[in-house]
Amino acid sequence: MQNTINSIAGLSILTVSVLLATAPAAAQSPTATAKASAGALPLTPDGQPNLQGYWTAAVTGTYDLTDPRSGGSRLDEQVRAKDGVARKPKPSRIVDPPDGKIPYQPWAAAKQADLQANVDDPTKPEHIDTQARCLLDGAVRPFFHAPFRIVQVPGTVLFLEEENHGYRAVPLDGHPHIGENIKLWMGDSRGHWEGNTLVIDVTNVNGKPRLDMVANFYSDAAHFLERLTLVDANTFDYEVTVTDPKVYTRPWKIAARFVRPRGQGSDYEIWEDACHEGEQSADLMVIPADIAKKEKK
């Protein structure tokens, strides 16, 4: 596996070299070069397909990967349900397996179900979503949480979140992953271009960030292989294959389309969102089970 990754990385260096070699031509006639090599897709000055700027998932929200919506819109639905308005669920973000479910091992399915059952009335600290404590969201969840920004410079792609000032720097130079004993909240990302697709290999995850608000989870053995394919200047398709032999019975896959958010033009600025500094309430949500029982009586 490692050898495969290395040889892919080696290929990407070749690709980058070829792109660099054609850079002067790109400088003279960026449009012509883009048409010739990338089907009229925009390129950065150093010849990468241009993913820069602000993006949002066409369907936003990290309430539940299998039933995509935001925590806020779920509350709205609950209010509307009281008025007899039925909700129209959107398709699961999970495209493989075909049933749209995460292929948990039995113990993991039980754990997730228990956590999900306690989301609304938490009785233990672990019932609280990691995001509610301003903990970093890992590699995948930020795509669905809120609009985010991509910055590209030679050799690096940056993902910048407004919420909780999360960031991920993805090196493109093909150097190996960090040592396996170093585990990170955001994981360790390495990227390379395959045509119009940015392929990112994410390892070294600490397994702590939840995937959504209903406690879908992974472990420190998880591996993410992400593919961002530029469709046109204002659209990309995201796909991630999640592998984790400790938690799932088989690899599974998320797919989603990303578009430009409204109201975030090139002059939009991400301003400071000091999450932890203002976080006062997460532990106050926890009502120990014995007290909760008494209250219900």
Next chain:
Amino acid sequence: MQNRLLSLTSAAVRQWVNGLASCLLAAACLFVPLAAADVANTTPVPRAPDGKPDLSGFWQAFNTAAWDIQDHAAKKGIPGGQGIVEGNDIPYQPWAVAKKKENFENRATADPETKCYLPGVPRLTYEPFPFQIVQTPTEITVLYEYIHAIRSIYTNGTKHPPAHIDWWLGDSRGHWEGDTLVVDLIHFNDQTWFDRVGNFHSDALHLVERYSFLDPDHLNYEVTVEDPKVFTKPWKLSLVLYRHKEKNFQLLEYECYGFNYETIYP
């Protein structure tokens, strides 16, 4: 003049051409030959495609300012160090001298660092953790390993947002003066300190940072500190930032408050 130009590096020529282009607009052409000569006489610095010095890379301060920005002898577990404050004295107003003393006495719990809060500027620069600079012509983004802090230093000519905003890291607007990146910062809250011994400021803090190359792997970092609510006059601090040269160096994470939750989210 022709010979002089030939001896310049291509980057310097680009700089000169850029200067010429802008001088045609600004009617300041007289200064251009001088500016070009200055570039030729300085140590070569890495340059971005737009001709500006290229600050991209991994940097870190290696001094003891995180403990105390002034001269201090070693204590158990704390290395001694020569301060980074120019002249060593901080011109506190009389009430602020007392406040600093109170901060020092209560530092075990009062230091915002003990709560894992964003540490403010310039303290973020000399926390003992590396940071990565990503530079484009319109913005310099600084990613810090320490609590995933991030700063966007806009170099696109935009101004600070109006009124007052309480931010932990302030609002950074930069511009180039020759080969020096000059960053103006306002919009701070009054919650952050300069170090672990209680040196502090108010929400009227105004900083001017200057980043300039000493050589390709060392930056001189100088800050002018102004706060009419706390100090009697502006003062300066300066330190050297070192480029990480280790093979395959990259940022890791120091998720300060995350450690509190290790057992909850195993």
